Amino acid sequence: MTTSKYQGALQELSYHDFMFLLSLSKTQNLAQSARDLAFSSSSASRRLAHLRGVFHDDLFVRSGQVMVPSPRMLELLPQMERLLEETSSLFERSVFDIAQSERMLRVAVSDHLFHSPFTRAILHSFFTAAPRAIFSMQPSDNHIFERLRENTIDMAFYIGSEIPKEEFRMVELYRGRYGIFVRSDHPLVEMGGLRRTVTKEQIALFQAVQFNYMDGPNSDDSARMRQAMGQRVGVITPYSNSIPMIVEETNFTFVGPLVTLNRFLQMSKTPERFAILNLAEDYSYFVPKLIWHRRSHSDPFLQWARSVIIDTCRTEGQELDKTLLT
Secondary structure, three states, X not given: OHHHHOHHHHHOOOHHHHHHHHHHHHHOOHHHHHHHOOOOHHHHHHHHHHHHHHHOOOOEEEEOOEEEEOHHHHHHHHHHHHHHHHHHHHHHOHHHOOOOOOOEXXXXXXXXXXXXXXXXXXXXXXXXXXOOOEEEEEEOOOOHHHHHHOOOOOEEEEOOOOOOOOOEEEEEOOOEOEEEEEEOOOHHHHHHOOOOEEOHHHXXXXXXXXXXXXXXXXXXXXXXXHHHHOOOEEEEEOXXXXXXXXXXXXXXXXXXXXXHHHHXXXXXXXXXXXXXXXXXXXXXXXXXXEEEEHHHOOOHHHHHXXXXXXXXXXXXXXXXXXXXXX
């Protein structure tokens, strides 16, 4: 199939991306399109940069005060308009009226991958469009593939890299970095200097908090990071909301995705008591994915729900993947 040739590029696009490009072609003003679609200006700029990479084209070129579509964008416009029109027809059929749908969406999530960073934004977008639907968050475990096969869940957040490709589909939500979460008067803050950047030798001087969010061998996604830095574990917890308390009361550190660490700060009543430090070396990237069974790939309700989750996570992930001095 021709589609399979471009499967990677298609996975990088969402319904909202096409709406954004069509809006920008009409307004020729990035700020106006951002306001019309309820994006922040920075989110709209990042979205345009991302789409330029996907299509390998500038798409829009600034000419004075306006953004003029490129020749390639002018070619794409009729196809995008037709695609959105056809997609919108799904919502107009009686079998799929999203505003009246009472379906339940069942998503397997892990505490720090989904709940802490993304719950508020995803639920806002989901229930704005589907106020009568049900969003069921279910705990992740080591039997995700079996649960998808048995149709006891619809999709799952996943941090692995391999899936049985003949059965499942997978899309990368975002690619983020790791940081070190400490209390604001921790010795590492002074060691990090103005750039708040610490070495593995400095980090190894202090014990770590280990977060196990489920049973089994895949429960601790920061294990390899700690081992590379030579850290000993001081506390093991299954609850992400306990991590700030442990960090605040000890000299222990927590190595975690920046999206999670920044959400800790946003949810804290006393964010000034904590600091996020940069790692002097990039040991790896944090790359959560969304996976689902091929059986449900064409389900209109689940297609819509996936687009909400993917688009929200990418936008939120880019906003939260930073330290003070990034």
